[in-house]
Amino acid sequence: MLIQSTSSNVPQVLYTAAQVRQLDALTIAQTEGGGYALMRLAGRAAFRHLLRHFPEAASIAVFCGGGNNGGDGYVIAEMAKQIGKAVRVIALSNPEKLKGEAAEAWQNASESGIVAEMPELSLIKEILNDCDVVVDAMLGTGLTGHVREDYAGVIDVINLSGKPVLAVDIPSGLSADTGMMLGATVKAVITSTFIGIKRGLLTGQSADVVGDLWFDDLGVSDDVFGCVLSSVTRSNFAESRTLLPTRDRTAHKGQCGHVLVVGGDSGFGGAVLMASEAACRSGAGLVSCATIPSHIGPGLARVPEVMFREVAHRQTLEEMLTSASVVALGPGLGSGPWGQMCFQTALQYCQQYNMPLVVDADGLNILAANHLQLPEMTVLTPHLGEAARLLGCSVQDVMADRFASAETLAEKYQATVVLKGAGTLVAASGNGNTRINVVAEHGNPGMAAGGMGDVLTGMVASMIAQGMDSFNAACLAVSWHASSADMAAAKTGEPGLTATDVIAGLGDAWKQAVTLQEAGRE
Template identity: 40%
Template sequence: MTAIDNVSLAQRVYTVEQVQKGEKPAAEACSISMMQLMSAAGAAVFKHLQQDVKAPAKMAVCCGEGNNGGDGYIIARLAQEAGYQVDVFALSPNKTISSKTDNNAERARLAWRDSGGQEKAVNDCEPQRYDIVVDALFGVGLNRALEGAAAALVHTLNEASAKVLAVDVPSGLNADTGSVPGVAAHAYKTVCLVAHKRGLLTGKAKNHVGQLVLEDLGIGDAFAKQSKATYVRVTTEHIQNWLPRRQPCEHKGDNGHVLIVGGQPGMSGAVVLAMQAALRCGAGKVSVACHPEVQAMVAAAQPEAMVRAVSSQKDLQAMMELANVIALGPGLGQSEWSREVFSWVADHCINTNKAWVIDADGLNILAAHEQKERLGSRVILTPHPGEAARLLNIDSNKVESDRFSALNALRDNYEAQILLKGAGSLVTSDAGQFILDAGSPAMASGGMGDLLTGLVSGLVAQGMPEAEAVVAAGIWHGRAGELAGNEGERGTLASDLLPYIRQLVNGKIT
């Protein structure tokens, strides 16, 4: 498993507090003053601006009162010197500043004025007149909704579909949680400074950040040495060797046996998708235990799987004993049959310490189940925000307002390996905490979660530890969604991901 101590700075993810407290000591360790650090930030963002828009393009730089605004004034001065047509729009234009100020943002502002630069009120900004707009209004310290002139400006930028380059964080986005309590700028690119802030990688942030690039300003190594990352950002390249090459003499018994339990009348497709994902990711054998009324339908969908109807605990017992891992929930429903089956599987897995994955209606039954405090040490939960809310007995909006806190609460309550699904899925496991950098809006259709359930269980069956399987499955699932979505985000079906899942687990594509 990728250890936090052995990953690059680009993979390390921090809280806002960590960056705010750690950047000054890191700069001092590198003999860099905070004014020099601000100058480096402005220069780093300007470098990206030059790559995207060439002089003499028209540029608007929108500056706030804090350090983010100071970065903006430096960018404006550098752009003006390079031949861009620059207008600066300030929240408090022409504010009186003492020439003896020791505030770095104010010193950067005075340097802009000394170069002949002017300031206009943000209310006067007409974004359609500019080739690019630099958002330097508010930085990572903002944890409330934008108000007044700042909110009005961001509304104007968004309505005009302006080309916005964000400095460190799009204004209005909470860089710690990924939530947007009011309005936030839609950037085509965000230049994150010093280190990645966790809120830029998950939740609503995905609608606002655009392309995310990191500039460590020359202090990244020093910062990483003194600040332990809270999350690791994982992509497909980081998990390429997690499934070993098969030996020539391997047979199906060497690659595990998955049992998928679910599929009540009207929801047989869910177990079929989970079954197909488990097969396509390499599980040696896959069985399905389903409601008697759908047994023939499920069996006809995939001849390679073994399908049995379950009317009693006896029907299920032998199947559970043969399986290496049990996936409970796809198409399970919440009927009396569903609740009985849940209890039978839970008792078996807890008593035998068998790996099991709970998703979909399995999670909904779990939310009210008396056994939820004793699930055993080998359980994996894969809730979406609505299911997480039911597990925590809170509103789903509260989950989305702080996905990190919701994930931690789930971990505290259930002591499981947990994947909280959504844009920038989050994982907490025995191996650490991870942000999964894969996925696509093409995946906003039914059945995607069932594929993930089959994929996780199939990897566990092949011998991958649960803490690794939940990360690898989440990444390969998201990447398959990206690849399938390349043919059109609208109309992508869960089954469209299956060919890509097969290629990903075999290392044919990344």
């Protein structure tokens, strides 16, 4: 999801709904005219976004709830009427009972000639048929429980109408904290959000309902943002790419790290091969692969740069481990005797010598069944099912709050955790604090295909091999992986996207990011 801004820049820090309320309160204390003046700024920003995207819209239907989000809607309705738009306002709560800034917004809208209607669903359908665009100002960020039945019915009618929707601050029904739909949820084409970016807009189910995300900080001062601290940030490829250490002109392969990929039991050679090739394509100086004999020939034919070796006994793997600088453990590993032997051998060696370790796929399943101490520099890369097994809960429990799940995993295993999915989270625990990074500006549904995780595992290991710490390595690998997938999907179409397409496009994605960054400096 590309975040666009009408302010000078887009902040990296993300906030919960409660934290944004703190920002609001601090800003109101500094704003001449108080809360209503701030509400008008928010309404004006959303209205600008509406005009930018729907300049030809002659008629607007504004749906207003009973809180400050509804107040924003009344401001928008007033502004639309002032420039000659045909405006219908549908109130889901009696505007005469509004309080505070929302009541003031309604009063001014009413004085400008706005009439608030409270029609039955059948009439709402007719209103929607006659409008060009819908403004959703119903529930806002304060929603914590399930959407009430009366609101749900209206939301369903809006979604079925097929009319484009601009959501004010957040689509009604979406949790600002978790990104989960709390029942019926408005599917917006554009979401106009203010002051602080709510973290739920970038992960969970948000990608299905937020549409294009536009941000305006409303001129809030840096001093205000400095008063509300958050451990959750976002990144994109252009930002995280700069964290990779620059190579000297005299660099040689021995200075760029040695990745050892361990896996590929019978029938799963593709997984270990893709992880190995991805490690090569993302910059590792050397890549070795410990696997079974039947995968060596095909592996060498596809990626001759990788040093494939048959591992039948513990001693052979121990010999390979002595020359590695990071281990990628799990792609196609299986849970049989061979996979168990490889897992135990690699883990024990990494523990003894504190070698960085990236664990994925079957390695995660073995770890879940045998909770073991991990080396300090460990990265776990679970999808939802693997995360549930690691936490001993259901997939629904993990999805209910991805932030809490990622944080709990990081604390439980004292590792960096990549919780995969739309709006992938990278969490790292240390010194009593957990950092969480949301990587959301790249990626597409075509990535829901086999092998994508194996590619990511090889890339994370490669970033660590080249000198990055585990947290930043994971952030860069996730964003680069997703950016390459977007470029590949632009060529193949999302349905035809494969993991090997992503590997093939890594170089082009990197070059594009460099070009864009250099263009931005001009």
